[in-house]
Amino acid sequence: MKTEYSCEQCKEQLFDFVNSVLPPLEQQLVDQHLQHCDECNADLTDIWNLQSKATSWRDERVPRWNRRQFFFEPSPWPMRMQWAASFASVLVLILVLMEARISTVGGLTVDFAASDSRYVSQPELMQQLASVQNLQRSELDSSVQKLTSQQITTNQLLLRTLLDASRQERRKDLGNMLVLWEQAQDQRSVSTEESLRYLIASQIQDRREIEDLNDALLQVSNNF
Amino acid sequence: MYRELTMFGKTTDELLIQKALAGSERAWFGLVRRYEKRLYNYSLRMTGSPDDAMDILQDVLMSVYRNLSTYRGDGVFAAWLFRIASFRCTDFLRRRGRQFASTDEVDVIDESGPVTGNDMDGNKGLMAMMSRLPTEQKHVIELKFFQHFTFDEIAGQLGISSNTAKSRLYAALKKMREQNENVMMVKEGA
Ligand SMILES: [Zn+2]
Numbered sequence: 001m002k003t004e005y006s007c008e009q010c011k012e013q014l015f016d017f018v019n020s021v022l023p024p025l026e027q028q029l030v031d032q033h034l035q036h037c038d039e040c041n042a043d044l045t046d047i048w049n050l051q052s053k054a055t056s057w058r059d060e061r062v063p064r065w066n067r068r069q070f071f072f073e074p075s076p077w078p079m080r081m082q083w084a085a086s087f088a089s090v091l092v093l094i095l096v097l098m099e100a101r102i103s104t105v106g107g108l109t110v111d112f113a114a115s116d117s118r119y120v121s122q123p124e125l126m127q128q129l130a131s132v133q134n135l136q137r138s139e140l141d142s143s144v145q146k147l148t149s150q151q152i153t154t155n156q157l158l159l160r161t162l163l164d165a166s167r168q169e170r171r172k173d174l175g176n177m178l179v180l181w182e183q184a185q186d187q188r189s190v191s192t193e194e195s196l197r198y199l200i201a202s203q204i205q206d207r208r209e210i211e212d213l214n215d216a217l218l219q220v221s222n223n224f
Numbered sequence: 225m226y227r228e229l230t231m232f233g234k235t236t237d238e239l240l241i242q243k244a245l246a247g248s249e250r251a252w253f254g255l256v257r258r259y260e261k262r263l264y265n266y267s268l269r270m271t272g273s274p275d276d277a278m279d280i281l282q283d284v285l286m287s288v289y290r291n292l293s294t295y296r297g298d299g300v301f302a303a304w305l306f307r308i309a310s311f312r313c314t315d316f317l318r319r320r321g322r323q324f325a326s327t328d329e330v331d332v333i334d335e336s337g338p339v340t341g342n343d344m345d346g347n348k349g350l351m352a353m354m355s356r357l358p359t360e361q362k363h364v365i366e367l368k369f370f371q372h373f374t375f376d377e378i379a380g381q382l383g384i385s386s387n388t389a390k391s392r393l394y395a396a397l398k399k400m401r402e403q404n405e406n407v408m409m410v411k412e413g414a
């Protein structure tokens with residue numbers, strides 16, 4: 001004979017209860033609990049309501065877009081897409097920045113968003129971009145080395161494989177950033193500056209944000 | 225156009241991926257078409273904006289395309305895809321949150337004021353409700369109610385425990401209920 005459900009046990013089964021996929025005994029136990037628990041009843045109503053809203057969602061059509069051009073004939077601009085890069089690369093970047101304790105953030109004032117003038121002189125930009133590139137490059141190398149020398153758990157091994165695999169790509173991205181910038185000099189406009197700002201903002205995010213992401217990342221890696 | 229791929233029934237993601245990796249553009253587009261609508265609508269609910277949803281769709285697909293060779297081929301391509309999408313959405317919403325540092329309360333007042341019954345129905349109403357949730361709760365609602373993942377799957381996707389996923393979901397439901405009650409009160413008061 002089974003005892004009555006606690007709220008926690010009830011909530012555990014509530015979704016299956018709503019969808020009537022519980023075995024008879026569990027179904028009955030949830031039922032019993034619901035007869036005297038207002039809180040779980042409120043949750044049940046919420047689930048019902050939201051579920052009916054969810055089923056009334058009408059899928060919207062994807063706006064027209066040129067897939068071939070997007071994937072196979074990339075134009076030099078916007079770089080945004082190319083820079084948004086890969087999932088793996090983002091992971092690597094976060095790791096790298098964490099490992100390096102983002103020593104560059106303070107010294108490297110590439111903060112366009114905060115500057116008053118919209119226009120940044122081109123040599124200045126080139127110089128800043130180049131220094132970002134160099135720093136990132138050496139940080140990548142040192143982080144990969146550091147990881148290699150650490151004692152390796154299974155999770156770290158997985159992450160390292162990921163690191164190694166996307167290391168070359170990340171380097172290539174950094175190279176592309178400069179090349180593309182040069183290519184786009186002619187069409188220089190507010191929008192190109194916007195894109196650059198975006199690029200650099202996503203390169204050098206503030207410490208807190210990166211730490212948040214890193215926490216999430218560590219949890220993910222522990223679940224590998 | 226895709227006839228030979230679909231001749232023997234639905235081609236698996238795995239087969240399309242294999243062909244795409246071998247250089248078939250057609251197979252890659254097949255995969256894109258298969259998921260883009262689901263991904264677009266997902267991003268739409270997460271961001272509430274068609275433009276942002278399109279940006280995210282493209283970003284995610286480009287990431288997938290570039291990392292296709294790292295996909296482990298364990299038969300859960302959709303889960304992999306949506307894991308990338310949820311990372312991308314989190315990143316996007318965080319950045320946007322910093323850009324417009326407005327509080328939840330302000331949003332609620334702004335949006336619930338002139339709301340009429342019709343406005344709250346359908347896609348728009350749902351997007352408005354979702355927009356007031358913190359990102360972490362948004363994810364869980366989306367994955368549970370629209371992608372129909374189990375709590376364990378959601379936990380895996382978001383890198384949290386199954387229990388955390390559950391408590392986030394119930395917190396989100398509670399928040400939505402309170403907002404609904406606010407809207408009702410505004411309506412009754414008017
Ligand atoms: Zn209860």
